[in-house]
Amino acid sequence: MQDEQALEIRASRGPVEYPTLVEIWRSAVRATHDFLEESDFDRIESNLASAYLPAVSLIVAERAGGPVGFAGIVEGNLEMLFVTDEARGGGGIGTKLLNEAITEFGVTRVDVNEQNSGACGFYLSRGFEQVGRDELDGDGRPYPTLHxxxxK
Known part of the structure; x- marks a missing residue:
């Protein structure tokens, strides 16, 4: 396991960094979202740098001079948290990103795909509780979402 002390959480450097963040997203989603249809994956990916990343406050986890994860926040909602598949699990990256989002950005809410059992377990084990469920995701697709x- 890599030394957690070598992990830095910082603000995103903006659009210049978006291609790297899209690569992290791709790695993480390919490893954890096997329920996504390929067309949905492509649609989301095509909108990441142009629409989704600019719409959130971004923080980046960096280790050994390179980003290994990121989180996006809007008004107390954690809109996204992704860790590259190579660095995911056991290294504390997701936990540090989540803690920073909570303490520095006031995050109290997150929506998560029900089929992503790893993410559900991650948030539930860190003090979140389910307060709602939608059968369809925000785009009306058949991906149940837990709120x-x-x-407290």
Whole structure:
């Protein structure tokens, strides 16, 4: 396991960094979202740098001079948190990103795909609880979404 002390959480450097963040997203989603249709994957990916990343406050986890994960926040909602597949699990990257989002950005809510059991377990084990569920995702697609809130 890599030394957690070598991990830095910082603000995103903006659009110049988006191609790297898209690569992290691709790695993470390919490893954890096997339920996504290829057309949905392509549609989301094509909108990441142009629409989704600019719409959130971004923080980046960096190790050994390179980004290994990122999170996006809007008004207390964690909109995205992705860690490259090579660095995911056991290294504390997701936890550090989540903690920074909570302490520095006031995050209290997150929506997560029900079929992504790893992400569901991650948030539930870190103090979030389910407060709602939608059968369809925000785009009306058949990906049930759980609404989670940080326990008081």
């Amino acid at each position: 989670l809130e940080l326990s």
